[in-house]
Amino acid sequence: MLNELMTALQAVATLQNFLIMAAGIWGGVIIGAIPGMTGTMAVTLALPFTFYMDPVPSILLLVALYKGSTYGGSVSAILIRTPGTASAACTALDGYPLAQQGKAGKALNMALYSSVVGDFFSNISLIFLAAPLAILALKVGPPEYFMLMVFALTTVAGVSGNSLLMGLLSACFGLLLATAGEDMYGSFRFAFTGDMQAGLSVAPVLIGLFALPELIKLIVFRNPPKARAMALGDDRVSGKEFRGVAKTLFRGSFIGVILGAIPGIGPSAAAFFSYGSAQRSSPRGQNFGKGEIEGVAASESANNGACGATMIPLLALGVPGDVITGVMLGAFMIQGLTPGPLLFETNIHEVYMLFIGMLLSSVLLLFAGKFTMRIFTTIAKIPPTLLSPVVLLLCLFGIYAIGNSMFDVVVLLALGLVGFGMYLLDIPTAPFLIAFILGPMIEENLRRALATSRGDPMVLLSSPITWIFAALILFVVALTARREIGKANQRKAEAQ
Template sequence: MWNELLYAFQEVATLPNFLAMFAGIWGGVIIGAIPGMTGTMAVTLALPFTFYLSPVTSILLLVALYKGSTYGGSISAILIKTPGTASAACTVLDGYPLARAGKGGKALNMALISSCIGDFISNISLFFLAIPLATFALRVGPPEFFMLMAFSLTIVASISGRSLVLGIISACLGLLLATVGEDMYGSFRFALSEDMKSGLGMVPVLIGLFALPELIKMIVFRPEDNAAAMKLGDNRLTLAEFRGSIKSICRGSIIGVILGAIPGIGPSTAAFFSYSEARRTSKNGDKFGEGELEGIAASESANNGACGATMIPLLALGVPGDVITGVMLGAFMIHGLTPGPLLFQNNLGDVYALFIGILFSSVFLFVAGKATAGAFTKISRIPQTLLLPCILILCVYGIYSIGASPFDVTVLLVMGVVGFAMMLLNIPAAPFLIAFILGPMFEDNMRRSLAISRGDLGVFFQSWISWGFFALTVLFVILTIRREWKKWRDNRDATSASA
């Protein structure tokens, strides 16, 4: 084994491999930071360039693009309230308030450190736990997946802000829009036009919901403070601030690894799940959503922790963990590598080389993040009267570049108006987004489970995994009701005392 590891290290430690990883990380960070430019787009566009590279170099380039774009999405999420990727949507909740308070650099540093730690833990798990975690992921069928999605939807209670009722209303709107398009049986719902038959794209909805309302607010209300640039303030992350978030970072990394190993979930769900748990357990939970560094730590550690974990089912079983690893599966096949159990028998040296290279990519991510943080924080010096129109142009260009679809641009603009209306009514946008993301998976797995059992609801309680998620769902609902009752009682007592 040691001889194979030494040979693998020698195979990785070459100038072409380091250049490929360095270019991939930098390219991913830049693409991820541009609204509408997703990691999927970056990996797909880079795939043809890997035809003439060695297998290990090709895969390392694609993995580096994936990791870089996942972190890069947090940059625009923090500085301009425009998540570059869907997995960075949760980072907006605390990142942008920190930037508005003159702590954009501090927020970026926390995002970078959390991302690198989550990425490193994910890589270690890929090295040691690929087979066991992949075996566990195989046991998660439609009934278990449905219970997991039901539990995940309880996250809405943690990201609803001050009003749980408004959070539930927002989530219901998200679930409603998630039903637009074709269902699993070929029926069309809300198909008012030919374009709507394929549903609403997640990226246009995401960016329209978070980015455009700020622009509309500036146009409608013309606040004087929008003409000024945000203050930079002290951007150094202190040791005390890091130590206060270390539990959330470790917990988020583990959540990312576990959820990332289950095909179909991906970094977005892991980020919201980790954020919910951090808010529930943190002593500063009431400050989440107002500019709390721990919220950024929880989100970024989880979404980057899920990146390496999505490779686990791909390598061990030949099953892509998400869309990007599905593109990587094509790269494996092009170079004559067949992911699955036989990969560890026939190409063990390449597997070890890939593992070692992925560990190196964590170092490159930290270097690239530190090098770009100073440059990106200068965005906060631009007055918003100049910055927001530029954001609009980037959003429209980024959305149109995905599929050259005017309909996607229309969705972007309409969701901007919807997001502005929700802002005026104090309806939180985060529950809408998480429901929109989880809604299709929730519905599809429920209908698949009932189709398998021919309508028997007992199918949802036939495994210990389903029972475990069911128990967690009930427990979380009870705790939420208890918390809301206590909050109502405290408000009633305070009102009575003032009277």
């Protein structure tokens, strides 16, 4: 085995492979930072270029694009509150307030370090735990999925701001919009037009809800003439700050690996799950959503931790973990490699090369992020009045480019107005987004669970895993209720 590893290392450690991985990482960071340009688009567009490449370099290019774009989404999320990818939406909750406080550089560095830690942790997990985690993932059925997603939805309580009622109202609105389109039985809901039959895509809803309200506020309220661009401030993450979030980093990476290994969940749900967990356990939990660097660490470690983990079911079982690994499955087949248990017998040399290349790509991500950061941080120095038209054009172009659909552009503009209205009414947008992303997974797994049990709701408590999540849900609800009662009593005491 040692000889095979050394042979694989020699095969990977070539200038050509380093250049391919560096180009993939760097290109992914840039694409991920552009609003609307998703990692799925980057990997799909790069797929034809891999047809005439050797098997391992071609897969490493796609993996590098995936990793780079997942981190790149945090750049625009922090600097202009426009998440480049859906998984970076959670990063914007604390990253953008940090940028407004003059700590954009610090937030970007923490996002980079967290991404590298999560990515490296997921690669190690892929190497040593591929088969066991993949087998465990197959034992997670619809009831377990449902309880897991409901537990992730309890994050809403922590990001509802001053009013839990408004947060719940926002979440209900998000769940309602998530039902638009065709359900699993072929019925259509809210399908007022032909375009609505496919439902609302995440990208226009995400960018419309976060980016456009900022542009509308700038136009409506008008910045005073002396307004200056926000300063980057001290961009160094101190050793004390890093040690303070170390537990969150490793917990987020672990959550990303576990959820990434379960097909269909992906980085977005992992980020929100990790964020909620960090908020509940942190002594600074009340600062989350207001510019807490631990919130950035929780989100970025989890979404990058899920990247390598989505390869676990793909390599071990031949089951794609998400949309991007579905594209990679096609790349494997084109190169004559068949993912699954036999891959480790018939193509073990290629597997070792892939593992070593993924570990090296984690190091390249650090350097590419540092280099690209010097370019992107200049965005924070541009006055908002000059930056806003550029952001609007990028949003419109990016959303249209995804599906060549004017309907998505209309959804983008409509959700921008909705987001601005929610701002005026002091309704938090984060619960809406969390519910919109988790809603389809909650509904689909609930209906699958009830279909398999012929309508018996007790199927939702039919295994030890579901019991654990049910107990955690009750625990979080009890804590939230206790907190709200404490707030109400405090307001009464102040009024007297």
